[in-house]
Amino acid sequence: MAEEKFDVIIVGGGITGCVAAYLLAQAEMEVLVVERAEEAGQKAVTGGRMYGHAMEKIFPGFGEEAPVERKIVRERISFLAEETATTLEYDDEEMRKPEKASYSILRGNLDPWLTEKAEEAGAMFIHGIRVDKVLTDDKGKAIGVLAGEEEMYADCVLLADGVNSLLAQQLGLKKELEPKQVAVGVKEVIQFSEEEINKRFGVKDGEGLAWLFAGDVTNGAVGGGFLYTDKDSVSIGIVETIEEIGYGGLAPRDMVERLKNHPSVRDYLTGGELVEYSAHLVTEGGYDMIPQLYGDGVIVAGDAAALVMNLGFTIRGMDLCAESARLAAETIIAAKEKGDYSKASLSLYEKKLNDSFIVKDMKHYRKMPAFIDNHRIFEQYPGMMEEIMKGLWLVDGGEKEKFFKTAMGAVKKVGIFKLFGDVRKAMGAL
Numbered sequence: 159m160a161e162e163k164f165d166v167i168i169v170g171g172g173i174t175g176c177v178a179a180y181l182l183a184q185a186e187m188e189v190l191v192v193e194r195a196e197e198a199g200q201k202a203v204t205g206g207r208m209y210g211h212a213m214e215k216i217f218p219g220f221g222e223e224a225p226v227e228r229k230i231v232r233e234r235i236s237f238l239a240e241e242t243a244t245t246l247e248y249d250d251e252e253m254r255k256p257e258k259a260s261y262s263i264l265r266g267n268l269d270p271w272l273t274e275k276a277e278e279a280g281a282m283f284i285h286g287i288r289v290d291k292v293l294t295d296d297k298g299k300a301i302g303v304l305a306g307e308e309e310m311y312a313d314c315v316l317l318a319d320g321v322n323s324l325l326a327q328q329l330g331l332k333k334e335l336e337p338k339q340v341a342v343g344v345k346e347v348i349q350f351s352e353e354e355i356n357k358r359f360g361v362k363d364g365e366g367l368a369w370l371f372a373g374d375v376t377n378g379a380v381g382g383g384f385l386y387t388d389k390d391s392v393s394i395g396i397v398e399t400i401e402e403i404g405y406g407g408l409a410p411r412d413m414v415e416r417l418k419n420h421p422s423v424r425d426y427l428t429g430g431e432l433v434e435y436s437a438h439l440v441t442e443g444g445y446d447m448i449p450q451l452y453g454d455g456v457i458v459a460g461d462a463a464a465l466v467m468n469l470g471f472t473i474r475g476m477d478l479c480a481e482s483a484r485l486a487a488e489t490i491i492a493a494k495e496k497g498d499y500s501k502a503s504l505s506l507y508e509k510k511l512n513d514s515f516i517v518k519d520m521k522h523y524r525k526m527p528a529f530i531d532n533h534r535i536f537e538q539y540p541g542m543m544e545e546i547m548k549g550l551w552l553v554d555g556g557e558k559e560k561f562f563k564t565a566m567g568a569v570k571k572v573g574i575f576k577l578f579g580d581v582r583k584a585m586g587a588l
């Protein structure tokens with residue numbers, strides 16, 4: 159093995175690594191993927207809903223062939239106060255169209271399928287070994303990796319090692335993550351029968367719901383909750399910025415309990431069996447967090463390149479990582495044709511990213527992380543909504559106050575100017 163040289167070594171066999179491996183192997187390149195988990199998907203965590211468009215480009219018919227859970231046809235977002243939920247729900251026929259579809263997925267099912275696709279195309283995988291170092295020559299060009307005791311060589315190294323890419327840091331491409339830029343996600347998978355999911359959530363076979371939560375779930379800390387219906391399970395969890403841990407006095411694992419026991423959620427979950435518990439980091443910084451994306455003989459893609467958008471009403475990482483893997487593969491194929499893996503040659507990757515929906519969308523939502531980093535959204539607005547809704551719908555035979563007065567009373571508690579300022583910021587961020 160020490161003498162063998164590959165065209166490309168990919169570090170990380172998640173979505174990014176597998177997609178790139180598949181495309182590079184299809185182009186008849188010698189590809190090795192080194193994944194630290196013993197089995198595909200074992201260390202991977204997502205919420206997760208995947209928008210299908212990027213995968214459809216790579217695997218036409220992805221929605222039918224891949225082991226996705228359910229097509230998401232209903233959006234729901236709730237502001238939770240202690241005992242109430244103010245909820246916005248959205249149904250759209252267009253979500254059923256293949257080019258606009260999104261799917262709930264479980265990485266324990268999807269990653270093995272992707273690995274198999276890449277292997278069938280000719281890529282080689284080693285599971286169960288961690289890459290500790292990218293090997294460089296005396297000019298600093300990446301020439302391979304050190305994994306366990308083994309040195310393995312390649313013309314190009316693709317870093318697809320996820321959010322905390324220590325290897326990109328070692329090469330000076332990326333700075334250490336700051337507590338504000340990254341969140342911890344904690345997730346449970348709770349199993350039911352397929353029929354039970356259909357019945358409880360009012361959905362048809364193969365169709366499902368994406369439900370996001372803000373407010374009481376984090377007890378005021380910057381973060382939120384999510385719930386996705388899988389085929390025969392529910393994925394439920396929370397995300398909290400690392401900087402916020404301790405704020406509001408709840409540990410992340412307690413937030414999941416709080417969400418599960420909230421009156422608007424608990425009846426959906428009674429009687430289910432907990433079959434998976436996981437935690438993982440997730441990038442929160444948006445466009446301004448994108449690191450140096452390439453160097454001599456090296457490219458960074460997917461979460462390792464911070465290509466994630468947490469927008470509050472949805473989170474997108476998986477479609478960005480699939481697209482970045484495709485663009486990285488195209489760049490490496492072009493480099494092989496030229497016989498040039500220098501930094502200048504690999505800069506094509508950045509050009510491709512800049513022209514793609516990834517950078518365009520991330521730039522579009524650039525102000526979102528700063529907008530979301532606002533305690534009023536999590537501490538005060540859910541209570542304000544609660545007060546306004548109570549004024550509309552609670553009837554106890556007592557004298558009703560004019561609705562305008564109730565609503566203004568609720569708004570004044572937050573502050574009219576603060577509210578207008580936040581609405582203006584939200585419009586600017588969207």
Ligand SMILES: Cc1cc2nc3c(=O)[nH]c(=O)nc-3n(C[C@H](O)[C@H](O)[C@H](O)COP(=O)(O)OP(=O)(O)OC[C@H]3O[C@@H](n4cnc5c(N)ncnc54)[C@H](O)[C@@H]3O)c2cc1C
Nearest residue numbers: 170172173174194204205206207289320343460461475476
């Ligand atoms: C709680 C949570 C909820 C999320 N929800 C959503 C969602 O609903 N929709 C969405 O689109 N995105 C969501 N995301 C983001 C999405 O999961 C990521 O963008 C996506 O998983 C990134 O894929 P990746 O292949 O780049 O990285 P990963 O999936 O992290 O894969 C990296 C792989 O590299 C391996 N690895 C790491 N270091 C080494 C090493 N040194 N040597 C060998 N192997 C290594 C790891 O074991 C791992 O398998 C969520 C993330 C979290 C944590």
